[in-house]
Amino acid sequence: MPADQSFDVYRLPEEHEAIREAVREVCAAKVAPHAAEADETGEFPKASYDALRAADFHAPHIPVEYGGAGADALATAIVIEEVARACASSSLIPAVNKLGTMPLILAGSEELKRKYLTPVAAGDAMFSYCLSEPEAGSDAASMTTRAVRDGDHWVLNGVKRWITNAGVSEFYTVFAVTDPTARSKGISAFVVEKADAGVSFGAPEKKLGIKGSPTREVYLDNVRIPADRMIGAEGTGFATAMRTLDHTRVTIAAQAVGIAQGALDYAKGYIQERKQFGKPVADFQGIQFMVADMGMKLEAARQLTYTAAGKSERGDADLTYFGAAAKCFASDAAMEITTDAVQLLGGYGYTRDYPVERMMRDAKITQIYEGTNQVQRIVMARQLLKG
Numbered sequence: 001m002p003a004d005q006s007f008d009v010y011r012l013p014e015e016h017e018a019i020r021e022a023v024r025e026v027c028a029a030k031v032a033p034h035a036a037e038a039d040e041t042g043e044f045p046k047a048s049y050d051a052l053r054a055a056d057f058h059a060p061h062i063p064v065e066y067g068g069a070g071a072d073a074l075a076t077a078i079v080i081e082e083v084a085r086a087c088a089s090s091s092l093i094p095a096v097n098k099l100g101t102m103p104l105i106l107a108g109s110e111e112l113k114r115k116y117l118t119p120v121a122a123g124d125a126m127f128s129y130c131l132s133e134p135e136a137g138s139d140a141a142s143m144t145t146r147a148v149r150d151g152d153h154w155v156l157n158g159v160k161r162w163i164t165n166a167g168v169s170e171f172y173t174v175f176a177v178t179d180p181t182a183r184s185k186g187i188s189a190f191v192v193e194k195a196d197a198g199v200s201f202g203a204p205e206k207k208l209g210i211k212g213s214p215t216r217e218v219y220l221d222n223v224r225i226p227a228d229r230m231i232g233a234e235g236t237g238f239a240t241a242m243r244t245l246d247h248t249r250v251t252i253a254a255q256a257v258g259i260a261q262g263a264l265d266y267a268k269g270y271i272q273e274r275k276q277f278g279k280p281v282a283d284f285q286g287i288q289f290m291v292a293d294m295g296m297k298l299e300a301a302r303q304l305t306y307t308a309a310g311k312s313e314r315g316d317a318d319l320t321y322f323g324a325a326a327k328c329f330a331s332d333a334a335m336e337i338t339t340d341a342v343q344l345l346g347g348y349g350y351t352r353d354y355p356v357e358r359m360m361r362d363a364k365i366t367q368i369y370e371g372t373n374q375v376q377r378i379v380m381a382r383q384l385l386k387g
């Protein structure tokens, strides 16, 4: 390898670093100032949405041909990471827009993509993903939401639960059973609109964290939609759902990295200011060892996340393994790092006067959604042991 290239081995391209700087600037000015308020009130951070939309960071992954910014998977992960560093609830805007639209991007017809990706790229609509149900969480294939063909239409009935940004989003990817005898092969994916007759929403869930991101049930009561709203072929919905998660678990890893970075940055500043026994607490070796561990775990999580993002962009065969590994490792690291950040602030860390307790509560969800970390370990083990 030529000497001048050897310096570029395994480092981010300049354009990705530039994206990080640009997002960080927008977030410092217009997202971070609303983070505590979104957590306190539980209201969707509209000001953050407007700021992200104005800078084209609200759904950066949408391809240029549909009016999007065309960010690759690594750039999208960096956007989500940086938004999460300021406000985890707001990071679900770009993250769930990617989750909701990924089934279309992977398997949708050209007409569907043009119709539904364009308004999301323009910031006129958001897109949510409806897989889970009250009795079908980790065991997603046991869903009971039903879609029955009726002439040129499908009629959907059922309840979807834990739907991020439900009610705020205009569009929903809904997975439903089209052949009850075929388990995962009898599931199909559809685009449902908030405006479709028969669509309604439950009360917002009262959550531990990510309170600014509404989580609600979605009720489908005889929702009649045109047959061309099916995403991909009949019976391919479950595979599309899983392929989607392979890509988007990387974005949850990025969210976890961002939350953890926010907590570490805050704690670093605090321990250098806070004096006990006549000196900054950062001068004590016990505190230094904690900070060192936090930084080390965070960087390991970031490297695995970016590696998985590269695999997502290229569509590598081992993305299933790496998406699960990155999500699992980064979210476990974020939980440890944010918990330690609370510890470093002592009693102050345990109050809402400081942001680290919010970050700890927000980090917890990254170990649970888009598949619990127990499910990630099932996915990883199956990949490791197959063949």
Ligand code: CAA
Pocket (backbone or CB within 6 Å): 096, 099, 129, 131, 132, 137, 138, 139, 140, 141, 162, 163, 164, 184, 238, 239, 240, 242, 243, 245, 246, 320, 368, 369, 370, 371, 372, 375, 378, 379
């Ligand atoms: N890519 C393509 N196809 C896949 C796939 C993948 N990654 N994973 C599975 N499939 C296919 C399989 O090949 C299989 O087809 P064949 O029979 O032809 O081989 C079919 O799907 C069924 O697969 P499994 O037998 O592995 O299915 P399973 O019932 O054992 O479930 C599971 C596997 C990994 C546990 C899966 O159910 C799962 O991931 N559960 C977790 C669900 C989840 O992540 N939910 C998150 C909800 S979204 C969310 O949280 C969003 C939010 O709020 C932000």
